[in-house]
Amino acid sequence: MAIVNLKEKTIQVKIVYCGPGRSGKTTNLEYIYNWLLKTQGQTTSKLTSINTKGDRTLFFDFFPINLGKIAGFELKIQLYTTPGQVKYESTRRLVLKGVDGVVFVADSLLSRQEANIESFQNLIDDLEYHQINLDDVILTFQWNKRDLDENMIPLTSVEDMEAQLNSTLKAQSFPSSAITGMNVLKTVRHLSKKTMEAVIEKTVSKL
Amino acid sequence: MDTVIDEKSAKKIEAVLEKFLDESGATYALLTDLGGNLLFKSGEEDIDGDTLAVLSAANYAATKEIATLINKENFSLLFHRGDNENIHFAKIAQDVLMIILFKPYLSLGLLRLKISDIQEELSDLLGP
Ligand SMILES: Nc1nc2c(ncn2[C@@H]2O[C@H](COP(=O)(O)OP(=O)(O)OP(=O)(O)O)[C@@H](O)[C@H]2O)c(=O)[nH]1
Ligand SMILES: [Mg+2]
Numbered sequence: 542m543a544i545v546n547l548k549e550k551t552i553q554v555k556i557v558y559c560g561p562g563r564s565g566k567t568t569n570l571e572y573i574y575n576w577l578l579k580t581q582g583q584t585t586s587k588l589t590s591i592n593t594k595g596d597r598t599l600f601f602d603f604f605p606i607n608l609g610k611i612a613g614f615e616l617k618i619q620l621y622t623t624p625g626q627v628k629y630e631s632t633r634r635l636v637l638k639g640v641d642g643v644v645f646v647a648d649s650l651l652s653r654q655e656a657n658i659e660s661f662q663n664l665i666d667d668l669e670y671h672q673i674n675l676d677d678v679i680l681t682f683q684w685n686k687r688d689l690d691e692n693m694i695p696l697t698s699v700e701d702m703e704a705q706l707n708s709t710l711k712a713q714s715f716p717s718s719a720i721t722g723m724n725v726l727k728t729v730r731h732l733s734k735k736t737m738e739a740v741i742e743k744t745v746s747k748l
Numbered sequence: 749m750d751t752v753i754d755e756k757s758a759k760k761i762e763a764v765l766e767k768f769l770d771e772s773g774a775t776y777a778l779l780t781d782l783g784g785n786l787l788f789k790s791g792e793e794d795i796d797g798d799t800l801a802v803l804s805a806a807n808y809a810a811t812k813e814i815a816t817l818i819n820k821e822n823f824s825l826l827f828h829r830g831d832n833e834n835i836h837f838a839k840i841a842q843d844v845l846m847i848i849l850f851k852p853y854l855s856l857g858l859l860r861l862k863i864s865d866i867q868e869e870l871s872d873l874l875g876p
Contacts, residue, residue, distance in 0.1 A: 543750045544785045548758035553785055586796050589803065600806060603784075605798045619785065619802070635809040639783025744750050 542639035543740040545614075552745070553617040554736050555639055556729070559664050560646035561656035562597065562625035565685040568719035569646060570602045570622055573729055576722070577606070598624040600632045608733060614745065618733050625660060634667045642679040642736035644728055646719070647702055649686045651695040654705065661706055675710070679739055681732045682707055682714035688721050751781065757873045758788075764866050764873070765790035772862040774850040775833065779870070780805050781843050787874075792849070804847045808837055827856065838863050841871040 544553045558566040567590070574588045585607060591600035601621050608616040623633045645664065647657040665675055684702045697705075699716055707714055713731060717724040753761075765777050769791050776791035780801035789797040811826060826837035833849050836859060840846045850859060 542781075542783055542785075544781070544787065545750065545752045546758060546787075547753060548755040555783060555785070586799050589799055591806075600810075603799070603802050619798070631813055632810065635806065635813070638805075638809070639781065639785065740750060744752055748752075 543641055543744065545740075545744045547748075549615070550613055551615045551617055552737065552740060553619065554641040554733075554740055555619045555621065556642040556644065556732060556736060557637060557640045558620070558622040558644045558646055559637075559660070560623075560625055560644075560683075560685075561648055561653060561660035562627070564625055564646045564648040564653070564657075564660075565683075565717075565719035566622040566625060566644075566646045567592075567596075567598055567602050569644070569683075569685075569725055569728075570604070570620055572719055572722050572725045573606075573620070574604055576726065597626060598622055599629065600624065601636045606733075608737070611737070611741075612745070614741075616737055618736075620729070627659075627663075630663070630667075633663070634670055637664075637667050637673075638671055640668070640671075640673065640678055641740060642681070642732045644681050644683055644732055645706070646683045646685050646717075647706060649684050649689065649696040649702065649716075651697050654697055654701075657702070658705060679732060679736045680710065680712040681728055681735075682712055683717045683719075683724070683728055684714065685717050685719055687716045687723065688718035751785075751875075753787070753874075757875075761788055761870060761873050762790065764869055768862060768866055772848075772850070772859055773854050774848050774859060776849040778804075778847045779840075779874075780845050780847065782809065782845060783843075787844065795849075800847065804837055804845060808839070808845055836860075836863075838867075840867045841874050844871075844874055846870075 577584050586604050588604045590602045592598050603621050606618045623636045715724040715728050778789040779787040782805050784802035784805035786797050786801035828835045836848045838846045
């Protein structure tokens with residue numbers, strides 16, 4: 542549910558990181574935020590995190606990014622994470638209101654296969670609660686924690702993760718490590734671009 | 749559905765908000781949709797409007813869930829009192845929340861009257 546303001550010439554879209562508990566959603570946002578701080582010296586807003594004492598997300602993490610201008614329009618992205626833990630259903634659902642793009646951060650740990658699948662089903666249900674179809678949002682998968690491969694920790698293969706979650710959807714996907722930053726920026730750049738294009742197609746190009 | 753705000757409505761809404769601040773004596777007013785997208789802001793400059801919009805929408809949504817949980821009609825009034833600044837949240841249209849910052853010496857009752865004065869106008873300008 543993007544917002545287009547024709548006076549200010551701004552387009553604003555909402556991207557939400559979803560996925561099971563501890564899959565690395567918050568770590569993704571922290572990496573992007575720190576990268577922006579480092580390369581640009583400052584950001585327009587702080588990273589806001591509503592979490593528990595133990596650093597688990599309770600409601601969401603949030604910060605906005607300015608992407609610069611396209612066709613005279615200032616592009617703004619609102620980045621959010623959801624709480625992955627099953628017990629935070631009520632707050633997780635609220636974060637998805639008005640979402641335009643979703644990064645599904647799946648956990649590559651072998652032991653988290655079921656959790657990924659359950660969480661993805663939850664995402665579909667939560668979207669339905671807002672009368673949004675999965676087809677209405679731009680979706681990108683992240684197969685996260687690939688760095689653990691080097692530590693001989695048993696991981697689900699990328700092929701198996703594709704088969705379990707992405708076999709019919711055939712959405713864009715990236716193997717990633719939110720800790721080392723592998724493909725973290727690539728994910729957000731790809732999804733921002735796709736989401737913006739979709740919104741422009743639906744709104745500005747029709748004016 | 750995506751929201752497109754045309755230039756004419758944007759100008760009118762900004763004028764309504766400025767007049768509201770003038771007449772009510774409030775410090776700052778902001779409009780956000782319930783998804784946390786900042787729509788308009790007016791008044792004191794050094795506030796991070798994006799974050800305020802997101803947190804206000806979240807706060808409103810969470811309160812509404814609590815109301816449903818305990819089987820109460822939605823609380824129509826959300827209000828926080830601070831030492832230097834009070835904040836009031838009002839749902840002014842189907843999908844739009846208004847956030848007003850004001851000094852403690854102003855009366856909330858009067859402020860709410862002023863809000864109800866402009867509510868219909870804003871609601872019309874913001875569309876369905
Ligand atoms: N090795 C490794 N660890 C990771 C990676 N991403 C996240 N972690 C770690 O996993 C733990 C959980 O990460 P978070 O980012 O807090 O997970 P989350 O998805 O936000 O979890 P919830 O807020 O509970 O939903 C932390 O200890 C992170 O350091 C990764 O790519 N590789
Ligand atoms: Mg988190």
